[in-house]
Amino acid sequence: MVKGYPMSLQQVFDHLLTAYGRQHWWPGETPFEVMVGAILTQNTAWGNVEKAIANLQENDVLAAEVIAGCGHDRLAAWLKPSGYFNIKATRLQNFCRWYLAQGGFKALSQRPTDELRHGLLSVNGVGPETADDILLYAFERPVFVIDAYTRRLFSRLGLVDEKLGYETLRSIFETALPTDVALFNEYHALIVRHAKHACRKRPLCATCSLATDCLTAG
Ligand code: SF4
Known part of the structure; x- marks a missing residue:
């Protein structure tokens, strides 16, 4: 029986926070490292990204100037653990060249969010999810990341249509929730945690704290 359906997006957040606690995202010591991680995490598990970032750190090349100017093949070799390393080397260099041309973090931090988002999306290889990861976790802008x-989670809960486009989904979350960077930061991290723990491809509904309120609980 679906007890509390439909839940509000705020109620889902409250449930997840109670179940898992704070996630302390994004793993990264500097905004630039967060940006690099956001690009490298495309189509791979986070553990692989950590290995690639560790390679960049060990070789003392985790800086936009160095990445933009180094040979593509050398960079690709360092990025190998993250998969699709040739494509990611190109994307990372595209991003770093754009980042430097715009004046780096300090100059970009002055830009309004819409303008900054537009600029990020102009970089070849940066799509909406990557741009929003960067906006939320590196620039601390109130942008909700859709992945x-x-x-998967919110369509199973019966709260959104899975086929909706990225911008429509983003607007649903941003309209329904208070405009709050800390909330958006924590919410996305909790969604990822829950999707890995319970709401997997084959969901483990018996272990799910949202089961009594979920439209498709098995
Ligand atoms: S009850 Fe099952 S389908 Fe619903 S959110 Fe939990 S794990 Fe996902």
Whole structure:
């Protein structure tokens, strides 16, 4: 029986926070490291990204100037653990060249969010999810990140249509929730945690704290 359906997006957040506690995202020591991680995490598990970032750190090349100017093949070799390393080397260099041309973090931090988002999306290889990861976790802008886990969880809960476009979904979350960077930061991290713990491809509904309120609980 679906007891509390439909839940509000705030109620889902409250449940997840109670179940898992704070997630302390994004793993990264500097905004630039967060940006690099956001690009490298495309189509791979986070553990692989950590290995690639560790390679950059060990070789003392985790800086936009160095990445932008180094040979593509050398960079690709350091990025190998993250998968699709040739494509990611190109994307990372595209991003770093754009980042430097715009004046770096300090100059970009002065830009309004919409303008900054537009600029990020102009970089070849940066799509909406990557741009929003960067906006939220590196620039601390109140932008809600939509990913495959978000789509899966909230469509199963019966709160959104899985087929909705990225911008429509983002607007649903941003309209329904208070405009709060800390909330958006924590919410996305909790969605990822829940999607890995319970709402997997084959969901483990028996272990799910949202089961009594979920439209498709098995
Ligand atoms: S009850 Fe099952 S389908 Fe619903 S959110 Fe939990 S794990 Fe996902």
